[in-house]
Structures are given as C-alpha cells and as structure tokens.
Amino acid sequence: MTTRPSGARAPRSFWIDPRFIVGVLLVAGSVIGVCAIVATVDDTTQVYAARGTLSVGQRIDDSDLVVRSVRLGSAGAQYLAVDDLPDGGFVATRSVLPGELVPTSVVGRASEAGHSTVVVSVDRLPASVVEGSVVDLWAAPATDSSHFGPPAVLVGEATIVATHDSGGLISDARSTTVDVLVPSAKVASVLEAIAGDSAISIVPSAG
Known part of the structure; x- marks a missing residue:
C-alpha cells in the first residue's frame, strides 16, 4: 500500500464558480444576438x-x-x-x-444593335407603354388636311426609350413626344411619315 509522504499536499479538487458559467453564457448570448441583428440589417442588394x-x-x-x-x-x-x-x-x-x-x-435585346433613336409625336399613348416597352409604330398617311388613309405597321417591335408630355397652357393635339429605338434601316421611312404629316400611333407589341 502506497502512502503519501509526510508534508505532501493533497490534490486540489476542481471547482467552477457558477458566476463564471453565467458570465460565459451572457457573453455567448450577446455575440449571437449581435450576429443576428447584423444579418437582419444587412439587406443590401x-x-x-x-x-x-x-x-x-x-x-x-x-x-x-x-x-x-x-x-x-x-x-x-x-x-x-x-x-x-x-x-x-x-x-x-x-x-x-x-x-x-x-x-x-x-x-x-442584343439584337437591337444597329438601331437609332427617332422622336415621334402621338395624340394618345397607352398607359401600359413606358420606358423599355416593345411597341409597333403604325402610320396612316394624310390624304388631305383632315383625312387619313388606312393605317399600316411602319415599324414592328420598336423600343420606347423615353416619353415626354407636352407642358404649358397651349399644347398641340399631339400632346406626347416619344423617343423610339428603331432599326437604322427604318429611320428614313419614319422620318418620311413624319414629314408627310401621317398620323402615327404607338401600340404595344403582341410579340
């Protein structure tokens, strides 16, 4: 049987202060809470x-x-x-x-490369037509000062770049001007219709 030498210290028993455990839990809870708040606040896109x-x-x-x-x-x-x-x-x-x-x-669309912007005036613009809308331009040729021929599609699937409502007390009957992106090959036809006082309408494209 082994005996402890005289004067030797007995092994110290390990004891944890409950206050230490409570402190650790409080710190851990605070860290978790801060991380949760940061994750919630960081709603950047x-x-x-x-x-x-x-x-x-x-x-x-x-x-x-x-x-x-x-x-x-x-x-x-x-x-x-x-x-x-x-x-x-x-x-x-x-x-x-x-x-x-x-x-x-x-x-x-990438297929719109090689396009140009033209400005047209219209009497009424559909409420659904906004910047970026794909539309068809229709033109009815003027037959005299107050009559027009049958309308036909002038440009199909053009893109609206911007719209500008006319301001002031006195405005032309055509109260809205629209910047429209059209194929460069169609620019001459659009300008010819404008110069000939054709009635131009903008219709949302069905395609």
Missing part, C-alpha cells in the same frame, strides 16, 4: 452601375459595368441585379450616366 456613359444603342457587357451593394428595399426590382445580366450582354435603350445604377428599363 448587388446591382450594376455604369462604369462610364452608356449610350442609346450601345452594346453593353460586364466590362462596361461595376457592381454596387446598395439598400433598395422594394425598389430593388427596378435595377439590374448581378444575376440578371443577359448572356451576351444587352443594348442600352437610353443613356445612363457614369456611376448611375442601371435600371432594368434600359436593358434592350
């Missing part, structure tokens, strides 16, 4: 902004854009998210200034 000026009709890819993390809330769907950049890029349907967030309304 990654969207694209223009690296430089984006011009109407310009083909745009990711090299023309920069990523911005911003808080947009419910307005987030109005801007081009990083995951929504079309394969092969897109064509800008209106100008975007450097640093400006890229609205989804300026994202045109």
Whole structure:
C-alpha cells in the first residue's frame, strides 16, 4: 500500500464558480444576438452601375459595368441585379450616366444593335407603354388636311426609350413626344411619315 509522504499536499479538487458559467453564457448570448441583428440589417442588394456613359444603342457587357451593394428595399426590382445580366450582354435603350445604377428599363435585346433613336409625336399613348416597352409604330398617311388613309405597321417591335408630355397652357393635339429605338434601316421611312404629316400611333407589341 502506497502512502503519501509526510508534508505532501493533497490534490486540489476542481471547482467552477457558477458566476463564471453565467458570465460565459451572457457573453455567448450577446455575440449571437449581435450576429443576428447584423444579418437582419444587412439587406443590401448587388446591382450594376455604369462604369462610364452608356449610350442609346450601345452594346453593353460586364466590362462596361461595376457592381454596387446598395439598400433598395422594394425598389430593388427596378435595377439590374448581378444575376440578371443577359448572356451576351444587352443594348442600352437610353443613356445612363457614369456611376448611375442601371435600371432594368434600359436593358434592350442584343439584337437591337444597329438601331437609332427617332422622336415621334402621338395624340394618345397607352398607359401600359413606358420606358423599355416593345411597341409597333403604325402610320396612316394624310390624304388631305383632315383625312387619313388606312393605317399600316411602319415599324414592328420598336423600343420606347423615353416619353415626354407636352407642358404649358397651349399644347398641340399631339400632346406626347416619344423617343423610339428603331432599326437604322427604318429611320428614313419614319422620318418620311413624319414629314408627310401621317398620323402615327404607338401600340404595344403582341410579340
């Protein structure tokens, strides 16, 4: 039988102060709470902004854009998210200034390269037609000062770049001017219709 040498200390028993455990739990709870708050508050969305000026009709890819993390809330769907950049890029349907967030309304189809913007005046614009809408331009040729011939499609699947309501106390019957992106090959036909006082209408494209 082994005996403890005289004068040797007995092993110290391990004892934890309950206050220490409570302190550890409080610190851990605080850390978890802060992390949860940060995760809740950090509701930023990654969207694209223009690296430089984006011009109407310009083909745009990711090299023309920069990523911005911003808080947009419910307005987030109005801007081009990083995951929504079309394969092969897109064509800008209106100008975007450097640093400006890229609205989804300026994202045109890549097939719109080689297009030009023309300005037309219309009497009434459908409420559903906004920037970025795809529309058909119809023209009814003037037969005299107050009569027009049968309308026909002048340009199919054009893109609305911008709309401008006429202001002032006195306005022309054609109260809305519209910037429309059309194929360059159709520009002459549109200008000819305008010069000939044809009645031009804009109709949402069914395609």
